Structure formats: C-alpha cells, structure tokens
Amino acid sequence: xxxxxxxxxxxxxxxxxxxxxxxxxxCAYMGPLMHAVIEAGEQGxxxxxxxxxxxxxxxxxxxxxxxxxxxxxxxxxxxxxxxVPSASYGLSCAARNLRLAPNHRxxxxxxxxxxxxxxxxxAVRTSGASLVTLPRPADDDWSRAVLAAIDERTAVVAVPHCxxxxxxxxxxxxxxxxxxxVGAALVVDLTQSAGALQFEVSAVQPDFVxxxxxxxxxxxxxxxxxxxxxxxxxxxxxxxxxxARAGAEDFARLVDYRDEYRPGARRFDxxxxxxxxxxxxxxxxxxQILDWGVAAIxxxxxxxxxxxxERAADLxxxxxxxxxxxxxxLGLRFPDGDPPDxxxxxxxxxxxxxxxxxxxxxxxxxxYNTDADVDRFFGVLAKLASSHS
Ligand SMILES: Cc1ncc(COP(=O)(O)O)c(C=O)c1O
Numbered sequence: 149x150x151x152x153x154x155x156x157x158x159x160x161x162x163x164x165x166x167x168x169x170x171x172x173x174x175c176a177y178m179g180p181l182m183h184a185v186i187e188a189g190e191q192g193x194x195x196x197x198x199x200x201x202x203x204x205x206x207x208x209x210x211x212x213x214x215x216x217x218x219x220x221x222x223x224x225x226x227x228x229x230x231x232v233p234s235a236s237y238g239l240s241c242a243a244r245n246l247r248l249a250p251n252h253r254x255x256x257x258x259x260x261x262x263x264x265x266x267x268x269x270x271a272v273r274t275s276g277a278s279l280v281t282l283p284r285p286a287d288d289d290w291s292r293a294v295l296a297a298i299d300e301r302t303a304v305v306a307v308p309h310c311x312x313x314x315x316x317x318x319x320x321x322x323x324x325x326x327x328x329x330v331g332a333a334l335v336v337d338l339t340q341s342a343g344a345l346q347f348e349v350s351a352v353q354p355d356f357v358x359x360x361x362x363x364x365x366x367x368x369x370x371x372x373x374x375x376x377x378x379x380x381x382x383x384x385x386x387x388x389x390x391x392a393r394a395g396a397e398d399f400a401r402l403v404d405y406r407d408e409y410r411p412g413a414r415r416f417d418x419x420x421x422x423x424x425x426x427x428x429x430x431x432x433x434x435x436q437i438l439d440w441g442v443a444a445i446x447x448x449x450x451x452x453x454x455x456x457x458e459r460a461a462d463l464x465x466x467x468x469x470x471x472x473x474x475x476x477x478l479g480l481r482f483p484d485g486d487p488p489d490x491x492x493x494x495x496x497x498x499x500x501x502x503x504x505x506x507x508x509x510x511x512x513x514x515x516y517n518t519d520a521d522v523d524r525f526f527g528v529l530a531k532l533a534s535s536h537s
Contacts, residue, residue: 156448157440160515171500171521176312176340176477176512179366181429188432189368192425204399207391207422214427217434218373221365221442222338222357223348227412228381230374231421235339236263237386238358238374239306241416242335243271245383246355250276252303255294255332258284259506261312264337264358268306277303284316288472291319295326302332309341313505314479317472324352339363339372343437344445344476344514355380364476366437366514367430371423376413385409389419445515450475452513452522459526463533465509479508491532498528 163182166172172180181189195202215229232238248254254268258281272279280302285293290311298305305327310317320336327334333355338347343364349357357375361367376383390396392415394408409415421427437445456478457467464483467473485507492504502525503510513521 157444159518164516169499171524173511173513174501175514177503179363185429185432188428189425192428195424210427213431224375228375230413230416232372232374233370233418235358235360239267240386242356243267244386245380246333248275248277252277253280253301254304255280255297256306257282264306288468290316294323298326300330304333306335308337310474310477312340314508315474315477317474320352345474346442361430366433368426371426371430381413385415392417453478478511481508500525500528
C-alpha cells in the first residue's frame with residue numbers, strides 16, 4: 149500500500165452547510181453533503197422536471213463516471229464496479245455467487261454491522277455451512293484473530309476494514325494473502341472506511357468489495373458500489389433489470405430480448421441505477437474526495453483523532469492503541485463500563501453530535517471540523533461528568 153502522506157489539510161468547513169454552533173463529529177453515522185453536492189442534487193431534480201431533455205445516453209453517462217471515480221478511490225478497474233443502492237445489496241450479490249457446502253465456514257467479527265452478517269446467516273442456513281463469529285480479542289488485534297481463524301474449512305471471510313464501533317483495524321493485505329492460501333473468498337465491507345482510509349484492490353485482492361456512499365464518501369443516501377473481482381464477473385445478479393443487458397443503450401430495441409449482459413460487473417447494477425438525482429451528487433462528492441486525496445484525508449483525520457484520544461485519556465477514557473485502530477476512526481471507552489443513559493442525547497442538546505455504540509463514544513470527525521468543535525465536545529463532556537459526580 150502507498151505510505152501515508154505526512155501532509156495534512158486545513159478545515160474545509162466552508163464547503164459544507166454546517167452552522168458554527170454545530171459540532172458534528174459523527175461522519176460514521178452519516179456524512180454531511182457539501183454545497184456543491186446539494187446543488188448537483190437540485191439540478192438532477194430539475195432535470196427530471198423536463199424529461200424531454202433526458203436522452204438515452206444520459207441513462208448511462210453519469211453511472212459510467214461513478215464507476216471510474218470509485219475505482220480510482222480503491223485502486224481498482226472501473227469495469228469491475230457495479231452501481232448498488234446499499235452495502236447489503238452488494239453483499240447479497242457476493243453471497244449469491246459464493247457456493248457454500250455443509251463443511252464450509254464463514255468468518256465474521258463479533259458485533260459486526262448487520263448488513264454483513266444477516267446475509268451470511270441466511271447463506272449458512274440454506275447451505276448447512278457454519279458461521280464463525282470471532283469474539284473481540286482481548287488485545288484488540290483483529291488482524292491476528294482473523295488470521296488465526298482462517299483454515300482449510302474457511303470458504304468466506306466477510307469483514308470490514310475497520311470495526312464500526314471503535315475503528316478496530318484489520319490488515320486486509322495479510323488477510324487476503326491468507327484467504328488465497330486456503331482458497332477462501334474475501335468479501336470486504338468498506339462502508340466505514342473508503343474515502344478516509346487507504347485501500348488498494350491490487351494489494352488486498354478481495355473477491356467482492358461493497359460500500360455504501362452516504363458516510364465517508366460524503367454522498368447521498370441510497371447509492372453505493374460493489375467491486376467484483378474478474379473471476380466473478382460472469383456470475384448471477386440478484387435481479388434482472390433491462391439496463392444490465394447487452395444493447396440496453398438502444399431503447400428502440402429493448403424487446404429484442406438478450407441473454408448477454410453489458411460487460412464487466414454491470415450485470416450486478418441495481419434496476420433504475422440511472423438515478424438522475426443521486427448519481428451526480430455522489431460523483432460531485434467523489435471528485436472532491438479524489439481532489440483532496442485519500443492519503444491526505446487519512447493523515448488529517450488521524451492527527452485530529454490522536455489529539456482527541458490524548459485529551460480524552462486525561463478524563464480517563466481509553467481509545468484503541470494507534471497500531472490496531474484505523475486513523476480516521478475513534479471510539480472512546482468509558483472508564484467505568486457503560487456510558488451514562490442518554491449521553492448522546494444530552495450532548496446533542498448542546499449541539500455536539502457523536503454516537504454511542506456499545507461501551508464507547510464514537511467520535512468521527514471529518515475535514516469540515518475545526519478545533520473549536522473539539523473544544524465544544526470536551527467542554528460539554530466535562531460539564532456532564534461534573535453534574536454526574
Ligand atoms: C460497516 C457498515 N456497513 C454498512 C452499513 C450500511 O449498510 P446498508 O447500506 O446495507 O444500509 C453501515 C451503516 O452504519 C456500516 O456501519
């Protein structure tokens with residue numbers, strides 16, 4: 149993987165619609181939209197008001213651009229990118245194309261996000277295979293735990309790049325190599341990392357990569373990606389929409405039904421993927437992310453989170469050590485077990501926005517944050533702690 153660039157970026161707050169008094173530290177919940185992304189969406193809505201100006205080629209051009217942009221973000225080829233509405237849709241395509249037998253095992257992490265769990269529960273239920281849920285390792289080293297769990301019985305390893313509760317990091321390059329050794333498929337959910345944590349398809353060599361677009365890709369809701377390795381590109385989609393078929397560009401001949409699909413991973417595209425509102429919005433966001441550069445975003449967020457973790461340590465909170473945590477992601481564990489009831493709501497009442505996940509406060513800033521946001525977070529936290537004691 150390319151080394152992290154040491155250069156960091158200044159706050160990009162002006163590009164976003166976030167009032168000064170709002171300390172939004174919750175990108176892992178939902179990325180806010182930039183002004184330019186909102187404008188792209190408004191243009192899309194207006195375009196649909198004048199359908200006589202929408203030509204057949206407009207059904208495909210923005211989608212092709214989206215494939216290219218996402219491919220650049222993860223070091224992949226655009227031909228392998230399918231347009232999907234959610235991570236769970238992409239993961240369902242993966243499960244549909246990975247055959248399981250009763251002696252097979254599917255490996256997932258404890259408390260993994262449900263979109264990458266339910267699909268495997270169903271796959272093992274219908275095939276007789278087993279789901280292996282790895283417990284959270286005492287030393288928080290998920291990479292070691294996953295590597296130790298993979299053996300000849302493993303058919304699928306279905307994991308994120310970092311855990312969605314606290315940023316616990318997986319070394320996917322090593323996991324990918326181990327999967328290849330035993331002939332297991334690697335299915336990766338990048339929803340909590342793509343755009344903010346460097347990932348290279350050529351280094352990891354996964355089978356499938358799914359990613360929702362509304363968090364770290366700073367895109368709209370209901371639009372995401374699935375990258376499919378060349379060996380699976382002749383697989384079965386989970387639905388049969390006309391626009392995935394060869395010749396779909398010729399609207400006059402759509403009833404010359406075709407068995408062949410459009411090339412690459414386009415057969416996995418969701419129906420009505422030519423979404424005139426959402427796709428241009430996502431493209432606008434991806435262009436800005438590529439312009440900033442994922443390495444620079446990662447370096448900037450890592451530096452900010454390190455400072456937050458140090459300050460939180462003075463109040464008794466514990467974060468995962470840097471070596472086993474994704475730089476862009478932070479979970480602060482409470483000194484004495486579970487967080488007080490309603491903590492996130494009490495912070496929100498002061499316009500400080502974070503999530504509580506399990507026994508951690510999840511703090512996930514992005515480039516729109518400022519030092520003042522972080523000061524507000526600590527100010528309110530200290531106030532709540534003193535009113536509690
Ligand atoms: C790791 C992870 N994957 C996926 C999702 C969203 O999944 P879907 O697009 O299926 O709603 C989330 C949402 O929080 C997530 O944290």
